[in-house]
Amino acid sequence: MKLVKFKIIPKSSFASFPIANMIFGHFAKFLYLKKDNRLDNYLQKPSIIFSDFLPENYCYKPTLPLESFKVNEDDKKEFRKKEFIKISHLQDGKLNECEKVNFFEKKQIIRNKINRNSFTTGENEFAPYSINEYEFKSNVCLYVLFDENIFKVNEIKNLLNDIGKSGFGKKSSIGKGMFKAILDNKFNGFKDINSNYYVTLSSSLLKKDEIKNAYYDVVTIFGKFYSANKPFKKPTIFVKAGAVVEIKANKQFIGKAINNSYTEENSFVQGYSIIMPFKFNKDTKC
Numbered sequence: 001m002k003l004v005k006f007k008i009i010p011k012s013s014f015a016s017f018p019i020a021n022m023i024f025g026h027f028a029k030f031l032y033l034k035k036d037n038r039l040d041n042y043l044q045k046p047s048i049i050f051s052d053f054l055p056e057n058y059c060y061k062p063t064l065p066l067e068s069f070k071v072n073e074d075d076k077k078e079f080r081k082k083e084f085i086k087i088s089h090l091q092d093g094k095l096n097e098c099e100k101v102n103f104f105e106k107k108q109i110i111r112n113k114i115n116r117n118s119f120t121t122g123e124n125e126f127a128p129y130s131i132n133e134y135e136f137k138s139n140v141c142l143y144v145l146f147d148e149n150i151f152k153v154n155e156i157k158n159l160l161n162d163i164g165k166s167g168f169g170k171k172s173s174i175g176k177g178m179f180k181a182i183l184d185n186k187f188n189g190f191k192d193i194n195s196n197y198y199v200t201l202s203s204s205l206l207k208k209d210e211i212k213n214a215y216y217d218v219v220t221i222f223g224k225f226y227s228a229n230k231p232f233k234k235p236t237i238f239v240k241a242g243a244v245v246e247i248k249a250n251k252q253f254i255g256k257a258i259n260n261s262y263t264e265e266n267s268f269v270q271g272y273s274i275i276m277p278f279k280f281n282k283d284t285k286c
Helices: 020-033 071-080 087-091 153-166
Strands: 002-010 048-050 057-059 084-086 103-113 128-136 141-145 178-182 196-199 210-215 219-221 236-239 244-249 251-258 269-277
Touching: 002 153, 020 048, 020 153, 020 269, 048 236, 057 141, 084 087, 087 269, 141 153, 141 210, 153 178, 236 269
Parallel strands: none
Antiparallel strands: 002 141, 002 178, 048 141, 057 084, 103 128, 196 244, 196 269, 210 244, 219 236, 251 269
């Protein structure tokens, strides 16, 4: 499979933070609307995998015991607030070089429901509500791993830009989640590191038979269908992005896809993650 990198140019704020599962869901929706069946065998073998939106040249701080970072006792509180690390530092094993990156600003916006017939809030219907909005403050990138026999890089770029034009996630109907994707032709993949340790670039569903050891946090994802009789999928517990896995063989990705629908036999949730190798001395673990 081929790994490419897109530079993402935000054109608006986002009401949903762009994580891999949601990006894949939008990508799958556009294929579905075009009656394109190239994802039909995804449960058996993944054909395309996305990362989360990430800061340019950075990835998530690896989810390791604090002792692994060799941080001074007085610095531990501040170190916990650092969420990212430069890819070059991580791959070289400089784990204590994590940083607080001004990646995005999260704001709470107050809105009010509108009666579309009268274009007012309606009589005795003042009902304010809040939504979270994300405004990116630094350069954004997206990694995509795909099967060249199934997808071409230009059509992936075009589909991403279709998503960006229509808007991503919540409140896309009022212009939220607009972006442009530009292929980074200078990107030649991650540095080839002789290591059994990898960090994940998105949430995933781990398979016991492909990993020796893992350090991770978990998150429950409540998926929804674009179009179905019952819109909600079964809640699914994912391993959070930034998980560290020790694997048995050199790989580009880990994870699996599963059917988590109550009624749809052909439905699936994407639980694969792109992984990046990095130097790690297991003797530093707690």
